[in-house]
Amino acid sequence: MSSRFRASAAVVAVLALILGGTAQAESPVPDPTTMATTFADEFNAPAGTPVDGSKWQLETGDNVNNHERQFYTNSTSNAVHDGAGNLVITARRENPGNYQCWYGRCEYTSARLNTAGRFTQAYGRFEARMKLPRGKGMWPAFWMLGDNMGQVGWPQAGEIDIMENVGHLMNTVHGTLHGPGYSGSGGIGAAYNGPNFGDGFHTFAVDWAPNRITWYVDGNAYQTRTPADLGGRQWVFDHPFFLILNLAVGGYWPGDPDGSTVFPQQFVVDYVRVTTTSTGAPTGRITGLAGKCVDVANAGTANGTPIQLHDCNGNAAQNWTVAGDGTIRALGKCLDVNNNGANDGAAVVLWDCHGGANQKWATPDARDIVSISGNRCLDVTGNNSANGTRLQVWTCGGTENQKWNVPR
Known part of the structure; x- marks a missing residue:
């Protein structure tokens, strides 16, 4: 699977300034009495309210390395509360575009949010409830990057893709690890086949513990990864990561939109929650x-x-x-x-x-x-x-x- 990180040089510079065979899991969803909430955004603000800047920052720019077609903006036309308890990330067709992309005038705008410099955590449960966009060229994702991106770069910092989807395959989502020697299309991961994820809300999560990460869809564990899966390559998932939500348009993996793709498309997020496990309630x-x-x-x-x-x-x-x-x-x-x-x-x-x-x-x-x-x-x-x-x-x-x- 393709990496989600391959961002523009401008985005990398911003981050640097801020940050200095599938195994079937059998473990159940952890007992909530052993967990404490460390981050939550329920997106309950009134309609038209921008993203909460105390929790998220909005990246801007295009993505030449992955050949995505969108320009990420900080406008409420691309990321805004809907007043019904959701964040809505909207991909729009812009013809003619007002922004310059790697291929010329940008044809699309969208949004990409991250918690770098605001919230990072190593280990715990990372979960979001979301309804996905649909159509050729749509590429929504909920994922994480290591907080040492500014020092060691990608993929050494590590990437955990909690949920990725390509919009022409609406019954399939993916969970993937990227690190040194197993990045981009060589990432370690698995697909989950289920219902049409654009028809309603579904919950996507990982449980991350030392030397073990398990992926869930609607409470169903579908893969677990440990250092043993890396064939001797370095496990880099032992330090804090920050969260990212974005909706890309086009790129190497999903391909570009075609005549069947309807715009605008919406990636709707009901909540994002992070908990940390402990041996007992403090x-x-x-x-x-x-x-x-x-x-x-x-x-x-x-x-x-x-x-x-x-x-x-x-x-x-x-x-x-x-x-x-x-x-x-x-x-x-x-x-x-x-x-x-x-x-x-x-x-x-x-x-x-x-x-x-x-x-x-x-x-x-x-x-x-x-x-x-x-x-x-x-x-x-x-x-x-x-x-x-x-x-x-x-x-x-x-x-x-x-x-x-x-x-x-």
């Missing part, structure tokens, strides 16, 4: 501003009990479990954004655990605690470190009243 104090603790007011267990900042005292009201399902728990209940609030200032309270999005949190290494439902950060009201100051959610700003030390 438990302990969550400390923040002035070294104080996240505390359940008066150790109350009634629904709606406020969450506050308080001197650390070691009692159960300050003993939090960062559970694998994305919840954060104390006293047998969950950290909850009151009334499912998604606006700045929504109160954070204790509530019966019910699995709703307003009880799901991401805890990235950047020390934010981010509400999945509103993409806002756990925040100390008014930057006030006094005992009893209530906690709320607020637009993430990287300030000290939004930074926390979370059990890991």
